[in-house]
Amino acid sequence: MNERLKPKIRKHSNLFSESKKVAVSILSVLLIFAFVNTLFYPSFYSDSGSVQRNLVDSREKLDFPRKSHKTRVYMYDLPTNFTYGVIEQHRIARGGEKSDNVTGLNYPGHQHMHEWYLFSDLTRPEIERVGSPIVRVFDPVEADVFYVSAFSSLSLIVNSGRPRSGSGYSDEDMQESLVSWLENQEWWRRNNGRDHVIVAGNPNALKRVMDRVKNAVLLVADFGRLRADQGSLVKDVIIPYSHRIDAYEGELGVEKRNTFLFFMGNHYRKDGSKVRDLLFKLLEKEDDVVIKHESQLRGNMRAAKQGRHTSKFCLHPPGDTPSACRLFDSIASLCVPVIVSDGIELPFEDVIDYRKFSVFLRSDSALKPGFLVKRLRKVKQEKILKYQKAMKEVRRYFDYAHPNGTVNEIWRQVTQKVPLIKLMINREKRMIKRESNEGQCSCLCSNQTGIIHGV
Secondary structure (H helix, E strand, O other): OHHHHHHHHHHHHHHHHHHHHHHHHHHHHHHHHHHHHHHHOHHHHOOOOHHHHHHHHHHHHOOOOOOOOOEEEEEOOOOHHHOHHHHHHHHHOOOOOOOOOHHHOOOOOOOOOHHHHHHHHHHOOHHHOOOOOEEEOOOHHHOOEEEEOOOHHHHHOOOOOOOHHHOOOOHHHHHHHHHHHHHOOHHHHHOOOOOEEEEOOOOOOOHHHHHHHOOOEEEEOOOOOOOOOOOOOOOOEEOOOOOOOOOOOOOOOOOOOOEEEEEEEOOOOOOOHHHHHHHHHHHOOOOOEEEEEHHHOOOOHHHHHHHHHOEEEEEEOOOOOOOOOHHHHHHHOOOEEEEOOOOOOOOOOOOOOHHHOOEEOOHHHHOOOOHHHHHHHOOOHHHHHHHHHHHHHHHHHHOOOOOOOHHHHHHHHHHHHHHHHHHHHHHHHHOOOOOOOOOOHHHOOOOOOOOOOOO
8 A cells, every 4th residue: 555655655746846847947037037128128127117207208298287397487577666666655655755776675564564575585586495386487478377566565554544645645546557557468368367466465455456356366364355256265375464573482381471361452443343342341350361452552562572472372353354463473472372253264274273273262152251261271281382382383384584484385375276277267268158147166255154163
């Protein structure tokens, strides 16, 4: 029996040996094939993404847009009466004299300086614009978007608190002249202004002519003064106010913040006066809560800085519109914002979660006696410290002077609008004219639901 089994065992061993030889042979052939191809066709094996790269290259040959190129911005060379001339008029209205060289005048500081920072960014050498998502082009044929650099917010306050007859300057005349100039430009007429970018930071800026420029990408602080067919989160960009006080550079913590809640501002505002007035009456008698009326300390930025730098929480009620500069002053001060403004829109929410460093309260809840202070006193010191760390991480987004701050972020937001701009231009050219009362998909308003989040 054992003798009969032996030949079978030898046969199985031979089969295994033969299989091993075949496998070795196949492996040898494959190795030789790989060596020869690598030697004579090295580009085929240069990297694992070669096939994908070849597909991308072939798409580029077909003139598909590249994802990597910077957005090309053409800035109009506007007549100086829309830029430096406005600075001069602001100066004259305050007793100054006409200048022989208006381009040497300094832009006056105020809370809507975004137009100056954007203008300055595009006028400096390209080598200094480190990290910018855009590049300035000087041939309009090359442009993705066109920037209109008019100082519309400064124009609005040239005669602020002064009779028009004092300087003879009219903001309304400036608005009309600007739009008339634009409507005479070939590039504006080509696409009805859809590929243009206009800054109108002050809620009342360009109000008289808004219907004539509403197709453009508007850079605005909020939509408080705009109709749903004029401004939207889809088409436009929410931008921060320029903060008016120095950033807090001290240590994080609450040890040196002896004031519990701080606010300094005008008591009465046009649209937000009801909420402000009621909040002030509720809070003025609370312990370690400081409410200062700005009319008593007008222009005293040191008082505002001191108050915010030494407070744990800073109140943000609505002003003339849902937003106000004090929110960004608070973030710069690492003073936790307490936002009581139901309709507020906030800048750069695709990259910033404001809940990580702010307290949001519904107006109807905040106006209940004792509710607001009681709610804030429940916030532990560890939570305040966490809020402060989060603010410190994001506050460059609200700093117009930061080399990679607000200006770069605004341009990034504009860049994100370019595909929509091209879609709307192409769509508009092929569509049959519709009835004027039909909705426009390019003008979706920010909060049609009426839903208000917060405590």
